C-alpha cells in the first residue's frame with residue numbers, strides 16, 4: 001500500500017528546472033529523485049555530503065532527468081545566489097524552488113543558548129526566506145509562473161517542548177508562505193508548504209532505532225505507521241505540477257493524521 005517507489009506522473013514537469021536544498025539525504029534526496037523521475041533538471045544542493053549528493057545526481061541521470069550537485073549553506077545569502085545562478089547557467093531557468101534544508105536540536109528552552117536558537121532559526125526560517133524570495137525575484141525577472149515549495153512540519157501548528165527554536169521556525173514558515181503567496185499570487189507564482197509528521201529519515205534515526213521511543217511516536221499517529229520519504233516526495237511533485245495550478249498559500253500535511261489530536265482517537269474527551 002505504501003508508495004515506496006519512484007514514480008513518474010506529471011508530464012508537464014518534464015524539462016522543468018528545480019533547486020532542491022538539503023538534497024543529499026532524507027526528504028530532499030527523495031524529492032530530488034522524484035523530480036528526476038519526472039524528467040526534470042535538478043540542482044542538488046548539499047551542505048557537506050558531497051559524495052551523497054553526487055550519488056543523487058547519478059541516480060537522477062539514471063531515472064531520465066538531468067542534475068548537478070551544488071554546495072551551499074542556505075543560511076548564507078551568497079550561497080543561495082550561487083544556487084540560482086547554477087540553475088540558470090546549467091539549465092536556463094528556475095521553475096520550482098524546493099526549500100527543504102532544515103535542522104533540529106533538543107534542549108530545555110530555559111537552557112537554550114542564543115547561539116543554538118539563532119542557528120536553527122537561520123537555517124530553517126531565514127534559509128527559507130532567502131530561498132523563496134530569491135527564487136521569486138528570478139521568476140519575476142524571467143516572467144516564470146513558478147512554484148515555491150517550503151518544507152515545514154506538523155510543528156508549524158503543534159507546539160513542541162525542548163524544540164522551541166524548531167517549532168518557532170516552522171510556525172514562522174506558515175506566515176512566510178502565506179504572505180508570499182498573497183503578495184505574488186497576481187504574478188502566477190504559487191507558494192506552498194509541505195507539513196510532514198514523523199518520517200523515516202536521518203533526522204529521526206536515533207529516535208526510531210530505540211524501540212520504546214518508536215512506540216511512543218507510533219502511539220501519536222492515527223494511521224499507526226511511520227511515513228516514508230517517497231510519501232512526502234509525491235506531494236512535492238504534485239505541488240510543483242500543473243495539477244496544483246490553483247493551489248497557493250496552503251500547507252499540505254503528510255502525517256498519517258498526527259495533528260488530529262490522536263489522544264481523542266478512542267472516543268475519549
Ligand code: NAI
Pocket residue numbers: 021022023024025026027028045046047048049072073074075100101102103123151152153154195196197198199200201202203204
Ligand atoms: P535530514 O537531516 O536527512 O535532512 C536535512 C538536510 O538538510 C541534510 O541533507 C543536511 O545536510 C541539510 N542541511 C542542514 N543544514 C543546511 C544548510 N545550512 N544548508 C544547506 N543544507 C543544510 O532530515 P530530513 O528529515 O530529510 O529533513 C528535511 C526537512 O524536513 C527539514 O526541514 C525538516 O525540518 C523537515 N521535516 C522532517 C520531518 C521528519 O520526520 N523527517 C518531519 C517534519 C519536517
